[in-house]
Amino acid sequence: MPFIAVVIAALVIGFEQAIQWKYGPMGIIAFVLLTVGIKAKNTTAGGIGALILVLLLAQSG
Known part of the structure; x- marks a missing residue:
């Protein structure tokens, strides 16, 4: 179980670095x-984050 958590954490950190x-x-x-x-199941924060990512993807494409 701890090995899976470490692998998932490494993937998340790698994804964050790629985005940055x-x-x-x-x-x-x-x-x-x-x-x-x-x-946090907060649709406003999630929606704003998703919108910004979509705009960044559209701008670079």
């Missing part, structure tokens, strides 16, 4: 808002 590398600090802010919104 590609989209900068705004990408991290959006990812944190999305994560907090999902964990």
